[in-house]
Amino acid sequence: GAVVSQHPSRVICKSGTSVKIECRSLDFQATTMFWYRQFPKQSLMLMATSNEGSKATYEQGVEKDKFLINHASLTLSTLTVTSAHPEDSSFYICSASSTSRQFFGPGTRLTVL
Amino acid sequence: AQSVAQPEDQVNVAEGNPLTVKCTYSVSGNPYLFWYVQYPNRGLQFLLKYITGDNLVKGSYGFEAEFNKSQTTFHLNKPSALVSDSALYFCAVTTNQAGTALIFGKGTTLSVSS
Numbered sequence: 001g002a003v004v005s006q007h008p009s010r011v012i013c014k015s016g017t018s019v020k021i022e023c024r025s026l027d028f029q030a031t032t033m034f035w036y037r038q039f040p041k042q043s044l045m046l047m048a049t050s051n052e053g054s055k056a057t058y059e060q061g062v063e064k065d066k067f068l069i070n071h072a073s074l075t076l077s078t079l080t081v082t083s084a085h086p087e088d089s090s091f092y093i094c095s096a097s098s099t100s101r102q103f104f105g106p107g108t109r110l111t112v113l
Numbered sequence: 114a115q116s117v118a119q120p121e122d123q124v125n126v127a128e129g130n131p132l133t134v135k136c137t138y139s140v141s142g143n144p145y146l147f148w149y150v151q152y153p154n155r156g157l158q159f160l161l162k163y164i165t166g167d168n169l170v171k172g173s174y175g176f177e178a179e180f181n182k183s184q185t186t187f188h189l190n191k192p193s194a195l196v197s198d199s200a201l202y203f204c205a206v207t208t209n210q211a212g213t214a215l216i217f218g219k220g221t222t223l224s225v226s227s
Contacts, residue, residue, distance in 0.1 A: 006156075034214045043203065043219040044157075093156055095215075102215060104149070106156035 003027055004096045006105035013084055014113055021079045021108045023094030029074035030096035035067075038091040038107075050077045084112040115140045117206050119218035126194045127226050134189040134221045136178075136204030146187040147205040147215060148178055157203065163187060174198070194225045 003026040013019050023033055031052050036044040048069050049057045056069035066088075068080040077096075081088055089112045095102040118137045126132045138144055145164050149157040161172025168180040178189045187204060201222050205215040 036217075044215075044217045046214045046216075049214055091154075095157075097213075101159070101162070102147075103159075104157040107154075109154060 004094065004103045004105040006092075006094055006108050008108060009106060010109045010111075012111045012113065015085055016083055018080055018082045019084055019110060021081075021092055021094075021110075023077045023079070023096070023105050025075045025096040025098075025103070028096070028098050030077075030098060031074060032097040033071060033077040034095045034097070034102070035069060035077075035079050036093045036095070038093060040091075044093060047079075081110065084110070086112045088112050115206055115208060115216045117204050117216055117218035119202075119204055119221045121221050122219075123222045123224065125224045125226065128196050129193050132191050132194040132198070132223065132225070134202050134204075134223060136187045136189065136218060138185050138187060138204070138206045140206055140208050142208045144187075145207050146178075146180060147207075148172065148176070148187075148189050149203045149205060151201045151203065151220075160189070160202075194223075196225045196227050199223055199225045 005024045007022045033050040035047045037047050038044045046059050047062045050069050050071040052071045052074050058064045071077040091107050091109050093107040094105045116139045147162045148160040151157050160176050161170050163170045163180045171177045176191050180187055201220050203220050204218040207213045207215050
């Protein structure tokens with residue numbers, strides 16, 4: 001099956017700093033990528049839908065100025081958590097859409113101290 | 114609005130016994146249903162999907178699921194559980210094959226004892 005990678009897999013940062021997470025589709029072109037957030041022992045919640053070459057569509061309650069999404073190419077989408085705070089600590093998972101399947105990245109564990 | 118319910122937070126079974134993880138969905142239109150498994154601190158692994166056709170879907174690692182339109186269920190089954198099946202299982206739904214985000218259930222933790 002198709003492969004989606006995320007980098008970094010784990011990041012620890014100080015409160016107030018910004019963190020960038022990359023999501024890459026390694027062997028297919030993804031016009032649409034999704035960003036999900038998963039808090040401990042909870043389900044995945046969609047944050048935003050990222051379409052190549054256009055602005056991302058954010059779900060209700062997700063601050064677009066805090067979670068900056070860029071989808072500059074068909075194989076790369078980035079999520080930047082700006083001015084991170086401890087409550088942003090979470091597991092961030094991206095997925096890339098191809099025909100009838102979504103392929104998920106391995107996730108990025110963000111811990112904000 | 115689309116929604117998925119997994120009524121059980123945890124399912125406990127003994128190794129070798131059959132297992133069922135329940136999922137109930139609600140959509141307007143035709144559903145596309147998925148099961149994913151997640152191991153600790155890992156991403157999601159695809160198990161199986163129902164798009165159309167045969168209501169009984171077979172997937173990875175010996176899992177299968179049955180689409181029941183009248184009861185709006187998509188329960189995950191396995192005839193004989195393994196300890197290695199212990200993980201967090203998510204049911205998800207969408208109404209479009211491509212380019213649409215999935216709506217996930219809250220997840221069910223499966224614990225298989227030896």
